[in-house]
Amino acid sequence: MEMDAHPPASHVTAVHRDPAIDLVRFTCLLLVVAAHCMMVSPVLHKDGTVTTLNVLMEQRWFTPVLWGLMIVPLFFVLGGMTGLQSWRRLRARGGSGFDFAQLRLLRLVRPAMVVLALMWAGLWVALLLGVHPQVIQLMTAGAAMPLWFLAAYLTAQLSIPLLAWLHERAPFPTLAALVTLIIAIDSLRGALPVLAFANMIFVWCAVQQLGFLMADGFFEKRSRGWLLGAIISSNLLLGLVTGVAVYPGNMVVNLNPPNFCLLLLGISQAATLQLLQKGIRWIADIPWVQAVIALAGRRSMTIYLWHLPLLVGLSGLFLLTDVPKPLAGTAEWWWARIPVFVAVVALLIPVVLMFGRLENRPTAASHARGPSRTAVVTAAVVVLIPVADAAFNGLTLALLGGGAACFALSVLLLGRVPTPVLTPVSTPAPMLQLRQGAELPEGRLRTLPEPDLRANLET
16 A cells, blocks of 8 residues: 655645544544543542442443544544644744644643642642542542543654654554554563553554554545445454453553553544545534634643543532432433533633633744753653653642642743744745745745644644
8 A cells, every 4th residue: 555755844834723623623522521421420428528430331331332432542643643744844944853842742731730730729728628638639530530641642742753754754664663562562561560551652652643644645545445444344353352351341441551452443533534524524614613613622622621620620519519419320310411511511611711822832032042952851751750650650639739830840941932033054945835825935934833823733
């Protein structure tokens, strides 16, 4: 199978968001929020402690349904598509891998920093007001559960310059090498359980490579029969490895740490996305859909980071009221999930309006200097240490505060993003199109995208 070469780095294309990608990401976020609303079921006891029951995971029908609803791999496929495109645009303007890392870190760390700081402050206030420490720990662990995704996604995104370099030279050998590492780690995880966490890197980077293939048009050039074959084959193989008990059949169990099953789901979801692309684009062109995703679709990280803290806080306040609380798993409880979901979405709207702008790229004056390479590397290490600690040992109130402080330090180290104008040594071509209605001589290339230009997960 042949794959067209990627667009040359010297070709600068207009930076526009793809509404279809925003729509898919937004739909997936709604599914995540709905699923979490069906999982949380706290019960307050007379001694002031709280126990929780994951109702959704207790349902027998949920295990097979998870094959279709475990959409975490799709996030990494989309991140690979948009991340590769962003990296190529940045490189075409003279940017380096360190510039890319700075942009990605700011894009993900700034909104997370605010969430962690406000959670830490709010839970400390609750503790001082007499809330049982066991309840505080339970709320801390539950509300900050999305941090594992932040750690995995950030690691995969920071690897894009290196993996893109490998992909442009040997796309399929690179993917095959990652698959080999995944299977090797899975084979050794029984003897060395801690080794399984290495697949937090290899699995999600491999799924991200599928996004690279989509960005380069590999899936687009395949026939409908080929795409259907990829979907069927990956699911048959998934059924085989889970049916003979090589892997658990529950995809939530396979999620953290991830294993080969998540890569198979990623292949199926990438092919399905391509198969449904025309329908998705038709829906994305509907005016009211465009209006919704224009606001929410571009604030995906804010929605993801905030929905569980809001759900946990709402559930905690609900326990303190005298409103009748149906038993978990009953018909009344299931019907009550609808107003809970609506309430969480209603709370997310003002949060997105207040904090969504943190996902924008902070741009300094064009003459300003960016952070040094040492500062960017230090910022990455400072961020990854607390999230790795949380992934291995669980999140505590102390770690929540420490994580907020580390994230704040990282933001200070990264500073703002300069857009200096450089003059290349080579002889300039007449003109280089940068965007519609805006041109610069090729002899004056901006090292980073212009301040008002953003792509999906651009910063």
